[in-house]
Amino acid sequence: MKKRSSGKIQEKLLELWQADTQREQEKSERILESKNEWFDKYEENYGNEPVKSISPKKRKVDKSTGNKNNTRRQSFPRSRSRSRKLRLREFFGNTNYEDGSLVRNKKGTNPQPNRDKHLEEYINCLKQTANTNIVDSHVKSNLPKSQQKTIKKLQNDESIIIKEADKGGGIVIMDKDHYKDMVLNQLEDGLFYQKLNGNRDKSTMSKIRKLIKEYSDNLTDKEKDYLKNFEVKTSNFYGLPKIHKSKEIQDHVENCDSMYIKINRPTDLKIRPIIAGPSCSTQRLSNLLDILLKPLCIKVPSFVRDDMDFLNYIPDRVPLDTILILNSAKGFLPILHKSEKMKDLVDKSQLIGSRRQAPNLKKLLTRAQFSTQKVAEIQKCGDPRCGTCEMLEVGQSKTLKSGTVIKPNKSMNCKSENVIYCATCPTCNKNYIGQTNRLIDRVRVHKQQIKDPSIRNSPCSEHFDRCGKGKFKIYPFFKMWTEDKIPREAKEQYFIELYKPALNRK
Ligand SMILES: [Zn+2]
Numbered sequence: 001m002k003k004r005s006s007g008k009i010q011e012k013l014l015e016l017w018q019a020d021t022q023r024e025q026e027k028s029e030r031i032l033e034s035k036n037e038w039f040d041k042y043e044e045n046y047g048n049e050p051v052k053s054i055s056p057k058k059r060k061v062d063k064s065t066g067n068k069n070n071t072r073r074q075s076f077p078r079s080r081s082r083s084r085k086l087r088l089r090e091f092f093g094n095t096n097y098e099d100g101s102l103v104r105n106k107k108g109t110n111p112q113p114n115r116d117k118h119l120e121e122y123i124n125c126l127k128q129t130a131n132t133n134i135v136d137s138h139v140k141s142n143l144p145k146s147q148q149k150t151i152k153k154l155q156n157d158e159s160i161i162i163k164e165a166d167k168g169g170g171i172v173i174m175d176k177d178h179y180k181d182m183v184l185n186q187l188e189d190g191l192f193y194q195k196l197n198g199n200r201d202k203s204t205m206s207k208i209r210k211l212i213k214e215y216s217d218n219l220t221d222k223e224k225d226y227l228k229n230f231e232v233k234t235s236n237f238y239g240l241p242k243i244h245k246s247k248e249i250q251d252h253v254e255n256c257d258s259m260y261i262k263i264n265r266p267t268d269l270k271i272r273p274i275i276a277g278p279s280c281s282t283q284r285l286s287n288l289l290d291i292l293l294k295p296l297c298i299k300v301p302s303f304v305r306d307d308m309d310f311l312n313y314i315p316d317r318v319p320l321d322t323i324l325i326l327n328s329a330k331g332f333l334p335i336l337h338k339s340e341k342m343k344d345l346v347d348k349s350q351l352i353g354s355r356r357q358a359p360n361l362k363k364l365l366t367r368a369q370f371s372t373q374k375v376a377e378i379q380k381c382g383d384p385r386c387g388t389c390e391m392l393e394v395g396q397s398k399t400l401k402s403g404t405v406i407k408p409n410k411s412m413n414c415k416s417e418n419v420i421y422c423a424t425c426p427t428c429n430k431n432y433i434g435q436t437n438r439l440i441d442r443v444r445v446h447k448q449q450i451k452d453p454s455i456r457n458s459p460c461s462e463h464f465d466r467c468g469k470g471k472f473k474i475y476p477f478f479k480m481w482t483e484d485k486i487p488r489e490a491k492e493q494y495f496i497e498l499y500k501p502a503l504n505r506k
């Protein structure tokens with residue numbers, strides 16, 4: 001402050017500061033007041049249940065009044081997809097699908113807003129509260145860069161393979177060729193394994209299609225679609241080292257006083273074979289069978305129906321030092337207290353809570369896939385009735401009209417999902433880049449738009465009709481890591497700006 005500043009200025013400043021603090025104080029008082037109000041209301045509705053145990057989905061908008069004050073402040077990072085889910089639930093109801101299908105493919109169905117005005121009001125409230133509380137979905141790693149690099153290096157080290165131990169949760173680092181020998185040793189046992197001529201996924205799928213045709217009358221169209229049209233991935237075979245069964249390792253452990261042991265290839269180490277096929281050819285059929293068989297499970301003597309049923313199985317008396325392990329102590333405690341006998345039995349202090357594990361080194365470094373560093377390739381699915389096979393461009397790369405060569409980030413076929421694709425005019429080779437959650441659906445839509453000008457919403461359909469004489473080629477080249485539409489659209493935009501395909505211009 002300059003010398004000329006007299007007492008007057010200081011007075012003025014003091015005044016300003018005081019006004020400022022006054023405002024701040026009033027503001028915090030108002031916040032406190034509204035918080036108290038909220039808690040009062042909360043207590044009225046829920047008594048003294050702990051705040052966190054009530055999830056927002058249990059709260060419904062009062063249909064008769066549409067009272068939006070019922071909505072609680074809560075952060076919803078993805079309110080858009082949540083809104084869609086809510087409308088879908090209203091649209092389809094909570095139980096089976098409207099046509100009676102037990103299973104079906106996920107679709108990009110977006111029910112129109114404003115079917116139910118109370119629901120819309122609820123959605124609006126959610127959006128407003130969510131926007132003030134945006135949570136960044138990209139959580140920063142808490143590891144320093146150098147350690148992240150080391151982990152990457154270990155992951156990509158082709159000379160070793162890292163697996164969890166079959167029992168005990170230890171981590172085992174093996175020479176890759178040693179692991180390979182053990183796996184092959186296992187697979188060469190003709191009693192349990194049979195050598196196949198090539199991949200059987202396609203023939204299994206055609207058997208499933210035959211089966212569906214045979215029982216066509218018993219399945220809805222959506223169920224048939226669910227069973228037939230999905231991205232088949234061949235199951236992985238891997239082995240977990242049974243270090244607890246190896247005498248050589250056990251002896252070594254006993255004579256060793258450290259966090260880890262190092263041992264030359266033990267001759268008596270065996271592996272437990274695991275076949276993991278989360279999207280193998282029969283997975284969908286198994287899921288449907290599971291749904292069909294579930295109602296019959298109650299006939300099995302060892303069946304436990306629900307929490308109360310479970311309580312009936314708990315013995316009247318157990319030894320004093322019995323330990324009860326609960327999957328989620330907080331959620332389970334009220335259930336246990338429903339039973340008088342358990343209430344006396346369960347002492348809170350003796351409960352061991354178990355949680356889902358956070359990502360750790362073991363999870364980061366062990367994986368089912370035996371990396372063979374295959375080059376990603378686009379292939380036809382081979383289904384004789386597939387409408388996409390004939391349009392699909394195959395191979396490990398594609399050259400755009402501009403001369404740019406694009407290579408797919410993953411191997412894909414007609415049934416691939418959540419992809420960015422390039423559609424090409426067969427006459428002039430001009431390109432169009434788009435995104436879709438299901439490639440076969442997108443090909444269908446493009447075909448419809450080419451046939452019917454009234455439903456066209458992209459300029460490329462007109463071009464394919466006129467210049468391509470109603471034909472186009474399609475090449476998926478980027479497989480998304482998520483089913484979410486928003487990042488997919490962002491990626492699509494990124495590629496459009498990168499490659500500037502002629503047919504994306506309006
Ligand atoms: Zn196909």
Ligand SMILES: [Zn+2]
Pocket residue numbers: 425426427428429430463467468
């Ligand atoms: Zn053309």
